[in-house]
Amino acid sequence: MVEKTTSIVKQDLETQLKLFVDVGFRYRSTQPTAWKLDLVENRYNRTLRNLTITIVTSGQMITTSTWERLKWTWQGHQIEYTVKGTGRPLLLIHGFGASIGHWRQNIPALAASGYQVWAIDLLGFGGSAKPPLKYSFDLWQQLVKDFWEFHIQEPTVFIGNSIGALLSLIVVADHPEIAAGAVLINCAGGLSHRPRELNLPVRLMMNGFKRLVTSNLFGPIVFDRIRQKERIRRTLLQVYRHQEAVTDELVDLIYAPSCDPGAHKVFASIISAPPGRGIAELLPDVKRPLLVLWGAADPWMPVSAENIFQELNAKGQPVEFVAIPNTGHCPHDERPDLVNPIILNWLDRL
Numbered sequence: 130m131v132e133k134t135t136s137i138v139k140q141d142l143e144t145q146l147k148l149f150v151d152v153g154f155r156y157r158s159t160q161p162t163a164w165k166l167d168l169v170e171n172r173y174n175r176t177l178r179n180l181t182i183t184i185v186t187s188g189q190m191i192t193t194s195t196w197e198r199l200k201w202t203w204q205g206h207q208i209e210y211t212v213k214g215t216g217r218p219l220l221l222i223h224g225f226g227a228s229i230g231h232w233r234q235n236i237p238a239l240a241a242s243g244y245q246v247w248a249i250d251l252l253g254f255g256g257s258a259k260p261p262l263k264y265s266f267d268l269w270q271q272l273v274k275d276f277w278e279f280h281i282q283e284p285t286v287f288i289g290n291s292i293g294a295l296l297s298l299i300v301v302a303d304h305p306e307i308a309a310g311a312v313l314i315n316c317a318g319g320l321s322h323r324p325r326e327l328n329l330p331v332r333l334m335m336n337g338f339k340r341l342v343t344s345n346l347f348g349p350i351v352f353d354r355i356r357q358k359e360r361i362r363r364t365l366l367q368v369y370r371h372q373e374a375v376t377d378e379l380v381d382l383i384y385a386p387s388c389d390p391g392a393h394k395v396f397a398s399i400i401s402a403p404p405g406r407g408i409a410e411l412l413p414d415v416k417r418p419l420l421v422l423w424g425a426a427d428p429w430m431p432v433s434a435e436n437i438f439q440e441l442n443a444k445g446q447p448v449e450f451v452a453i454p455n456t457g458h459c460p461h462d463e464r465p466d467l468v469n470p471i472i473l474n475w476l477d478r479l
Contacts, residue, residue: 196229196236196248198256201279203272209256210249210276214240217309217476218281221248222273224291224317224459225399228255230382231290234465235472242473247285249276251293253399259391264398266320266405269296270303277307284309286476290461291430292317299406302414310418310479312472315430315458319404343397352396356387369457370426371464408437418447420475422468424456449475 196211211229213236221232229248240246250257251269262268273296277285286309289297294316301308341347354360358380365375365383386392421438423430435450442448451471453460461468 196233198229201276203252203275206252206258206260207256208249208252208258208272208276210247210280211236212245212247212280213237214243214245216243216245218245218247218283218285219476220273220277220281220285220287221246222287222289222293222296223248223251223254224289224293226254226383227290227293228386230255231459231462235461235469238465238469239473242476244476247281249273251296253395255386259389259395261391261394262398263402264395265402266292266296266299270299273300274304274307281307286310286312286479288312288314288472289316290314290459292320295319295405295408298408298411298415298419301417301419302411305416308417310420311415312420312422312475314422314461314468315424315427316408316421317430318407320399320402339401343401348397349393352387352393355396356384356392358384367428367457368459369463370424370455374463412437412441412446415441415446418479419449420472421448421450422460422471423450423452424458424460424463425452425454426456427458429458 196213199210199212201208201210209229219239221229221235223229223231228250232248236246236248249272252262252272253259253264273287285307287297287300288311289295291314294311294313295318297311298313298316301311341351344351361383362375362380365379366372369375419438421435423435435452438448438450442450453464453467456464456467
């Protein structure tokens with residue numbers, strides 16, 4: 130038996146990160162630190178590229194395999210993606226710090242059920258380029274739309290986790306002509322906190338932290354502390370209720386790409402970026418069906434967000450909400466044995 134590996138990471142500048150940064154003082158951050166991961170350009174790529182992994186989750190066998198890693202150039206930047214299967218297209222969009230690998234337990238199941246499954250590494254993450262840009266949802270939305278126009282060209286179901294879910298919601302709201310629907314998995318509320326969402330002490334600490342991370346002098350030092358393996362492990366233990374998922378292999382998979390050139394600049398840009406539009410602002414413009422999945426034990430995104438979607442459903446919009454009990458921020462990876470059938474059942478009825 131090969132231990133379940135988890136290629137994750139979710140950092141939505143949400144409220145549960147208990148991370149201490151020592152740069153002249155001890156700072157308690159409110160942001161999770163699991164950083165971007167990928168299997169490319171590190172030893173795990175060479176080990177896992179052609180490996181079929183048998184994963185045991187909740188007593189059930191799930192077999193997943195690696196995928197072909199493809200390259201596409203967008204605005205002069207290399208974007209990594211994969212595609213598997215034939216049928217109605219699905220586009221999977223990872224969360225903050227994650228990559229295509231976060232879907233490794235979902236892609237085979239969805240493709241085997243008669244869907245053409247696309248997955249993309251957003252600019253700044255995974256195997257995609259990491260240029261020093263001002264990162265925002267507007268940038269990623271244009272990337273996703275251009276990717277769709279170049280590769281897919283038919284109505285697509287967008288499936289995202291965390292900020293990938295919010296990006297999926299933005300695409301469906303702004304470009305209904307390219308969307309057949311969306312699956313939102315523990316949808317983030319924004320790229321960062323809005324000032325009104327934080328009390329004054331926390332707001333001041335966050336502002337100080339952002340200044341440190343974006344500093345040319347102190348930023349690399351702070352980032353180096355953030356990406357230490359033990360800090361990554363502690364953050365992961367906050368994310369997954371099934372803590373057997375937090376293996377040494379998982380920690381290494383997250384740590385290695387954080388050493389890539391450009392990683393610090395991407396991190397600094399994103400945590401200092403504006404939050405963008407929130408769920409409540411976007412939902413009135415959504416005219417396509419939504420499936421909303423929520424790990425009910427998510428320490429970063431409370432399940433109370435259900436109310437927003439239930440109100441929309443009461444108004445006649447096709448929104449289905451499913452809470453996954455005893456599951457954290459990444460239910461598609463933590464509980465694929467539950468999440469995959471829920472998604473497939475909803476797709477069958479779409």
